[in-house]
Amino acid sequence: MSEAPTSPVLVLHGGAGTIPHATLTPARADAYHAGIRAALRAGYAVLADGGAALDAVVATVMALEDNPLFNAGRGAVYTSDATHEMDAALMDGRDRRAGAVAGICGPKHPILAARAVMERTPHVLMGGEGAMRVCRDAGLEFMDPAWFGTEARLAALKTELARRASGAADTRSDADKHGTVGAVARDCRGHLAAATSTGGLTAKTPGRIGDTPVFGAGTWADDATCAISATGQGELFIRTAAAHEIDARMRWGGQSLEHAATEVIEKLLAPIGGDGGLVAVDAQGNVALPFNCAGMYRGYVRGADAILMSAIHREPWRTEAA
Amino acid sequence: MSEAPTSPVLVLHGGAGTIPHATLTPARADAYHAGIRAALRAGYAVLADGGAALDAVVATVMALEDNPLFNAGRGAVYTSDATHEMDAALMDGRDRRAGAVAGICGPKHPILAARAVMERTPHVLMGGEGAMRVCRDAGLEFMDPAWFGTEARLAALKTELARRASGAADTRSDADKHGTVGAVARDCRGHLAAATSTGGLTAKTPGRIGDTPVFGAGTWADDATCAISATGQGELFIRTAAAHEIDARMRWGGQSLEHAATEVIEKLLAPIGGDGGLVAVDAQGNVALPFNCAGMYRGYVRGADAILMSAIHREPWRTEAA
Numbered sequence: 322m323s324e325a326p327t328s329p330v331l332v333l334h335g336g337a338g339t340i341p342h343a344t345l346t347p348a349r350a351d352a353y354h355a356g357i358r359a360a361l362r363a364g365y366a367v368l369a370d371g372g373a374a375l376d377a378v379v380a381t382v383m384a385l386e387d388n389p390l391f392n393a394g395r396g397a398v399y400t401s402d403a404t405h406e407m408d409a410a411l412m413d414g415r416d417r418r419a420g421a422v423a424g425i426c427g428p429k430h431p432i433l434a435a436r437a438v439m440e441r442t443p444h445v446l447m448g449g450e451g452a453m454r455v456c457r458d459a460g461l462e463f464m465d466p467a468w469f470g471t472e473a474r475l476a477a478l479k480t481e482l483a484r485r486a487s488g489a490a491d492t493r494s495d496a497d498k499h500g501t502v503g504a505v506a507r508d509c510r511g512h513l514a515a516a517t518s519t520g521g522l523t524a525k526t527p528g529r530i531g532d533t534p535v536f537g538a539g540t541w542a543d544d545a546t547c548a549i550s551a552t553g554q555g556e557l558f559i560r561t562a563a564a565h566e567i568d569a570r571m572r573w574g575g576q577s578l579e580h581a582a583t584e585v586i587e588k589l590l591a592p593i594g595g596d597g598g599l600v601a602v603d604a605q606g607n608v609a610l611p612f613n614c615a616g617m618y619r620g621y622v623r624g625a626d627a628i629l630m631s632a633i634h635r636e637p638w639r640t641e642a643a
Numbered sequence: 644m645s646e647a648p649t650s651p652v653l654v655l656h657g658g659a660g661t662i663p664h665a666t667l668t669p670a671r672a673d674a675y676h677a678g679i680r681a682a683l684r685a686g687y688a689v690l691a692d693g694g695a696a697l698d699a700v701v702a703t704v705m706a707l708e709d710n711p712l713f714n715a716g717r718g719a720v721y722t723s724d725a726t727h728e729m730d731a732a733l734m735d736g737r738d739r740r741a742g743a744v745a746g747i748c749g750p751k752h753p754i755l756a757a758r759a760v761m762e763r764t765p766h767v768l769m770g771g772e773g774a775m776r777v778c779r780d781a782g783l784e785f786m787d788p789a790w791f792g793t794e795a796r797l798a799a800l801k802t803e804l805a806r807r808a809s810g811a812a813d814t815r816s817d818a819d820k821h822g823t824v825g826a827v828a829r830d831c832r833g834h835l836a837a838a839t840s841t842g843g844l845t846a847k848t849p850g851r852i853g854d855t856p857v858f859g860a861g862t863w864a865d866d867a868t869c870a871i872s873a874t875g876q877g878e879l880f881i882r883t884a885a886a887h888e889i890d891a892r893m894r895w896g897g898q899s900l901e902h903a904a905t906e907v908i909e910k911l912l913a914p915i916g917g918d919g920g921l922v923a924v925d926a927q928g929n930v931a932l933p934f935n936c937a938g939m940y941r942g943y944v945r946g947a948d949a950i951l952m953s954a955i956h957r958e959p960w961r962t963e964a965a
Contacts, residue, residue: 528773
C-alpha cells in the first residue's frame with residue numbers, strides 16, 4: 322500500500338510563562354528567536370529528507386536541550402538541594418509506543434534517555450537510578466552534573482532560597498519558575514510524534530515529577546488525532562489529563578484541533594489557575610499553539626516554502642527562510 | 644444548599660491475571676475472599692458513617708496493603724535486585740486533587756504516602772528519596788524493607804531469576820507476574836474517589852514505574868463522570884490513557900459507565916495484548932468490574948442491605964452480610 326506524500330509540519334515550544342517585556346532585552350529576545358530557529362532547522366532537516374516524525378521531534382528537542390537558554394538538558398534549573406532532576410518523554414503516533422524518564426541527571430540529552438526506555442525495555446516510564454542504568458547500558462553520552470548548570474540558573478536558585486528564608490512573597494515571573502521544551506511533528510507519511518523535556522521548577526522539592534513524563538498530561542501522540550507537548554503548571558496538566566483531553570474532544574466530541582486545544586488551555590486550565598500552553602499538530606497538518614499567559618517561546622515550520630516562524634509574546638511572527 | 648443523601652457504593656480489586664484454577668486451592672480461595680470482605684468492611688464502615696469517598700478508598704486500600712496475599716504494602720513483589728519499589732495514587736473526584744508516589748519502600752501504607760503528597764505538598768507525583776522525605780516529614784509509620792517481603796514472593800523471585808538465567812520460556816501465570824490493589828467509592832454526598840497501590844511486577848527492572856501513579860492511566864476520579872482503579876499490564880494502560888478514556892467516552896461520547904469501561908478493556912486493551920481489568924463507579928452509583936483475563940480478585944458493597952460481594956474467576960458472586 323502506497324501512502325500519499327504529505328507536507329511535513331514541525332512545531333516547538335521553549336516554555337510558557339509570563340515573560341516580562343521589561344527584562345527581555347532586544348538582544349536576549351534575538352537569542353531566543355535564534356534558538357527557536359536553530360531547533361526548527363534541526364528537526365525540519367529530518368522531515369524534509371523524508372525522515373520520521375519521531376526522529377524529527379527528537380532532533381528538535383536535542384537542539385533545545387543543548388541551548389542553555391531553555392530549561393532542559395544544559396540550562397536545566399536547580400532543585401532546592403542545588404541538584405538537577407530532569408524529566409523527558411517521547412511518544413510515537415503510529416502505535417503510541419512511548420518512553421519516558423523521571424528525575425535523572427547524567428545523560429547529556431534526556432530525550433535520548435526517554436528513547437532508550439522506549440526502545441530497549443518493555444517499559445514506558447522509568448525513574449531515578451534504574452533509568453540511569455538503562456541509559457548507561459544504551460551507551461548514552463553522560464555529562465558531569467556541573468555541566469548542566471549555568472550561572473543564571475544558580476543565581477535564580479539563590480534568589481529563590483533567600484526569598485523563602487526571608488518569608489517574602491513570591492514575585493517571580495512564571496517564566497522564572499518553570500520552563501519546558503517540546504516538539505510535535507507530522508512527517509511526509511502522515512505519522513505524528515511528540516517529545517518533551519524539562520528541568521522542572523526552580524527550587525523544586527527533590528523527587529517532584531511534573532506532567533512531562535505523564536502520558537496524557539504533558540505529552541501525547543496518536544496518528545488518529547493529534548500530537549501534543551505541553552508547558553506550564555504541570556500539576557494542573559496532570560489533574561486535567563490535558564493532552565489526552567484534546568485527543569478525546571477530537572475523537573468523541575468532533576472538535577477541531579484548534580478548538581479542542583484552545584478550550585483546554587482557556588476553559589479547563591485557566592479557571593483553576595493552570596497557566597501554561599502547548600503546541601499541537603493534527604493528522605491533517607493543522608497546528609495550534611495556545612497559551613494563557615503573556616508569552617510562550619514557540620515556532621513552527623511547514624510546507625514547501627519552509628519559512629521558519631518564531632514568536633515569544635502575543636506579537637506578529639518573525640519569519641526567516643530555512 | 645443541601646445535597647440529597649445518596650446510597651454509598653464501594654468497589655475494590657486485588658489484582659487481575661490469569662489465576663490458575665489448579666493452583667488456587669479452596670482454602671486459598673477462601674483466604675482471598677476473606678481478604679476482599681475485610682477490605683470492603685473497612686471502607687464501607689467509613690461510608691456508612693457518612694464519611695468521605697476519599698477516606699473510604701484509603702481505608703480499603705490500607706486493608707489490602709496489610710494483607711500479604713495481595714501485591715501492595717506487605718506482600719509486595721520483589722524487583723530483580725530483590726528490593727521493593729512501590730507505587731500508589733489517590734484522586735478526589737470533587738476537584739481532582741491528587742497525590743501519588745513512585746518507587747518507594749518504607750511507609751507501611753504506601754497509599755498514605757500518596758495522601759501525604761496530596762495534602763502536604765503543592766505537587767501531585769513524587770518519586771524515590773524525595774517522596775520518602777515527604778513521608779518522614781508527615782510522620783508516617785515506616786517499616787524495615789524485610790517487613791514487606793514474604794517467603795512466597797521471594798520464592799517467586801528466585802524462580803523467575805533462575806528461569807531467566809536458564810533461558811527457558813516464561814510460563815508464569817499473569818497472576819504470578821503482577822498484581823495491584825485498588826478501590827473506588829461514591830459517598831452519601833455523591834462524591835467519588837479512587838485509590839490504587841502496587842508492588843509492581845515480580846523481578847521488574849528497578850526504576851520501572853507502572854500505570855498506578857500515572858493519573859488518567861491506572862487511577863482517575865471526577866464527580867462529573869466516574870472513579871477508576873486499574874490492574875494489569877501497566878505499560879498498555881499508560882499508552883491508551885485507559886482510565887481517562889473511560890471518562891472521555893462518558894462525557895464526550897455519551898456512553899454509559901458499563902459500556903465505556905467494557906469497551907476500553909475488551910476493544911482497546913485486549914487487541915494490543917493489554918490483559919487486565921479495572922473497577923469503576925459513576926456518579927449515579929453504577930458499578931463496572933470488567934477484565935479480559937481469567938480472573939480478577941474483586942468485590943463490592945452498596946445500598947442499605949450492604950451485602951459483601953466477592954469473586955475471583957468468572958463465577959457467581961459469593962455474598963455475605965456486612
